[in-house]
Amino acid sequence: MLDLTKYSSTGAALKDAVEKFANETCLIEADREREKERITYQEFGKRALALGRAMQDAGFQPADRASIIMTNQSKWLISAYAIFYSGGVLVPLDYKLTPAEHWQLLQHSGAKSLITEYSIWRLLSASPARSSVTNLQTVVVTEAPPNADLAGALRWEDFRSNEAPAFNPRDRKDVASIVYSSGTGGRPKGCMMTHENYLEQCVALTSLYPFWPGVRYLSILPTNHAIDFMVGFFGPFTCGACVVHLRTLRPEFVREGFTKYKIAYVSLVPLVLKNLQKGLQARFAELPPGKRKIFDKLVAINKALTKPHPRLWLSRRLLKDVHAAFGGELRAIIVGGAFTEPLTLQFFYDLGIPVANGYGLTEAGTAITVNDLHPFRADTVGKPLPGMEVKIVDPAPDGVGEVYVRSKTVMSGYLNDPELTAETIVDGWLRTGDLGKFDAQGHLHLSGRKKNMIVTEEGKNIYPEDIESVFESLPVKEFCVFAANYVWPRRSMVGEQLILAIHLENNQAFTEELKKDISQRNSRLLNYKRIHGIVLFDQDFPRTASLKIKRNALATLLAQLDRDHAILPL
Amino acid sequence: MPTIENTTQEVLTLAEQHFKLAPGSLAASDDFFKKLGIDSLQTLELLSRLENHFNIELPDYEVQGVSDFKTLAERIQSRL
Numbered sequence: 024m025l026d027l028t029k030y031s032s033t034g035a036a037l038k039d040a041v042e043k044f045a046n047e048t049c050l051i052e053a054d055r056e057r058e059k060e061r062i063t064y065q066e067f068g069k070r071a072l073a074l075g076r077a078m079q080d081a082g083f084q085p086a087d088r089a090s091i092i093m094t095n096q097s098k099w100l101i102s103a104y105a106i107f108y109s110g111g112v113l114v115p116l117d118y119k120l121t122p123a124e125h126w127q128l129l130q131h132s133g134a135k136s137l138i139t140e141y142s143i144w145r146l147l148s149a150s151p152a153r154s155s156v157t158n159l160q161t162v163v164v165t166e167a168p169p170n171a172d173l174a175g176a177l178r179w180e181d182f183r184s185n186e187a188p189a190f191n192p193r194d195r196k197d198v199a200s201i202v203y204s205s206g207t208g209g210r211p212k213g214c215m216m217t218h219e220n221y222l223e224q225c226v227a228l229t230s231l232y233p234f235w236p237g238v239r240y241l242s243i244l245p246t247n248h249a250i251d252f253m254v255g256f257f258g259p260f261t262c263g264a265c266v267v268h269l270r271t272l273r274p275e276f277v278r279e280g281f282t283k284y285k286i287a288y289v290s291l292v293p294l295v296l297k298n299l300q301k302g303l304q305a306r307f308a309e310l311p312p313g314k315r316k317i318f319d320k321l322v323a324i325n326k327a328l329t330k331p332h333p334r335l336w337l338s339r340r341l342l343k344d345v346h347a348a349f350g351g352e353l354r355a356i357i358v359g360g361a362f363t364e365p366l367t368l369q370f371f372y373d374l375g376i377p378v379a380n381g382y383g384l385t386e387a388g389t390a391i392t393v394n395d396l397h398p399f400r401a402d403t404v405g406k407p408l409p410g411m412e413v414k415i416v417d418p419a420p421d422g423v424g425e426v427y428v429r430s431k432t433v434m435s436g437y438l439n440d441p442e443l444t445a446e447t448i449v450d451g452w453l454r455t456g457d458l459g460k461f462d463a464q465g466h467l468h469l470s471g472r473k474k475n476m477i478v479t480e481e482g483k484n485i486y487p488e489d490i491e492s493v494f495e496s497l498p499v500k501e502f503c504v505f506a507a508n509y510v511w512p513r514r515s516m517v518g519e520q521l522i523l524a525i526h527l528e529n530n531q532a533f534t535e536e537l538k539k540d541i542s543q544r545n546s547r548l549l550n551y552k553r554i555h556g557i558v559l560f561d562q563d564f565p566r567t568a569s570l571k572i573k574r575n576a577l578a579t580l581l582a583q584l585d586r587d588h589a590i591l592p593l
Numbered sequence: 594m595p596t597i598e599n600t601t602q603e604v605l606t607l608a609e610q611h612f613k614l615a616p617g618s619l620a621a622s623d624d625f626f627k628k629l630g631i632d633s634l635q636t637l638e639l640l641s642r643l644e645n646h647f648n649i650e651l652p653d654y655e656v657q658g659v660s661d662f663k664t665l666a667e668r669i670q671s672r673l
Contacts, residue, residue, distance in 0.1 A: 054652065055650075094653070094654045094657055096654075118657060118658070119633075119657075119658075121658075121660075122658070140654060140657070142654055142655045142656070142657050142658065143657055143658055146658045146659070166654075270652060270653065270654055271637075271652065271653045272633075272637060272653060273637050273640075273641060273653070274634075274637075294632070295634075298634065481632065481633075546627060546628075547627060548627070549626055549627060550626070550627070550630035550631075550632075551632075
């Protein structure tokens with residue numbers, strides 16, 4: 024791999040990678056059973072530079088911001104390189120957001136350019152929220168049919184120039200990306216990630232999970248996500264490895280992708296990993312009793328022999344059929360975005376498939392701790408990565424306290440929000456808002472959250488304030504949404520729920536009609552954002568001088584209620 | 594070729610069958626993520642079923658962001 028300590032920017036490192044690994048394959052793209060693209064680093068560079076020059080000709084300057092809203096595909100990475108090469112700031116947005124949310128973040132980020140897919144642009148351009156965005160100057164769309172109405176956008180295929188673009192160097196401390204960790208409904212949290220953040224994180228991660236030319240990573244997690252950006256783009260590219268994109272995520276084609284492309288690494292969210300586990304367990308259950316007995320014995324032998332560390336060659340022989348179903352080259356499944364249950368992790372490890380379980384936040388630059396597999400531990404989130412200082416602040420007698428992190432990978436702050444930045448980064452330490460403790464072996468155990476939020480199994484961060492708008496004008500005196508575990512701290516990372524605290528008007532009764540109104544409003548939210556219960560509170564909510572609810576003070580008051588009795592299920 | 598109204602009705606009927614709902618319980622303007630509370634994997638299963646029924650290929654990326662049956666039916670109609 025490249026020696027990333029020598030580089031001052033992601034663009035400079037990628038530029039050298041493109042030259043150094045010129046003849047290696049860097050991208051494969053398949054749509055169902057059809058392979059659509061297989062390109063080398065040289066070709067990748069050529070396409071990105073043609074786009075970069077066209078962007079520069081259209082007025083894109085160093086430090087300007089350009090957003091990408093695309094599903095996982097080769098043009099995502101080509102566009103990102105064009106932006107970095109030009110010295111721009113990348114704003115990767117989650118393609119699964121609604122058009123209104125996209126426009127909100129495009130405006131907040133100050134993006135001057137947008138690169139997106141035609142099917143997404145159709146919805147974006149028709150959205151009334153488009154009129155509120157003033158900064159966007161250039162929109163480039165991919166895959167538009169020949170006679171499509173582009174609604175003011177430019178066609179990707181035509182937006183190129185054969186002239187060489189200017190390479191605009193950046194400093195390590197310059198912002199490379201603005202990554203939204205959440206906040207689509209209320210207060211957008213745009214994490215400003217520097218070039219140094221990415222360079223340092225890449226060195227740390229690849230020291231544990233190395234890539235090299237010929238090794239293939241299957242990109243399934245959205246590339247805007249910090250994990251896929253690092254292990255599905257920057258990491259493999261600085262090592263000359265190959266990234267495989269599938270244009271469909273239907274299980275039958277994903278299965279085929281593993282075997283056809285001999286995948287070495289893949290990243291998944293816990294929900295998908297669990298589904299994979301269920302599928303495998305169902306297949307094992309169908310084995311005839313005799314075969315099942317032999318299989319269980321082989322798993323037990325594998326488990327015993329891989330206890331100190333993984334022995335991939337041995338596991339692949341002992342459990343040949345299981346490994347063959349994954350293509351026979353799988354080195355590890357990287358799981359992230361949310362807490363993964365130890366039983367799921369152990370299930371895969373016992374089959375000889377190590378799961379790189381860890382703990383991270385976008386704000387900290389992807390990963391803070393990762394399991395180094397020496398030995399594998401399903402009960403922890405691993406040890407701090409090289410270069411990460413992690414401390415436990417204000418520990419309780421059992422050692423559990425808030426996890427603080429200091430590292431060159433920690434973001435420089437939240438875009439346009441110095442107040443939130445000051446609350447989050449204190450004296451150079453990032454307050455994670457998560458609770459945990461270290462064990463004698465230096466492994467971190469997470470045991471709950473101190474912050475008012477939940478994380479779903481799909482890796483989605485839900486901040487209560489972001490969903491309150493759906494309850495606006497509810498006929499009550501006042502209301503507030505909380506994460507139940509924030510109000511009543513519970514040593515658990517699973518089964519997190521949201522609750523709606525309500526203060527009724529004087530003499531107002533909690534009627535069936537009101538409950539129905541709340542249920543109807545709740546159903547307007549996506550299922551993973553819905554509240555699970557109501558808490559009735561009979562005092563005025565504490566408020567600031569500007570009449571904002573003091574959430575922490577209200578939570579302290581609510582905590583005096585008995586949790587089990589206070590939450591009325593919806 | 595069927596009309597868009599027919600296609601929409603077929604999509605609704607198939608979705609009702611797929612998610613074991615009473616006939617007539619879904620409407621064209623319904624947001625299927627919100628109404629059915631389904632995740633992305635379940636949506637992909639529904640898409641596969643619709644493809645088989647209409648004998649078309651409906652790329653995931655072409656229906657990305659589509660959340661109501663009416664728009665879904667329009668995307669299908671354009672491929673018939």
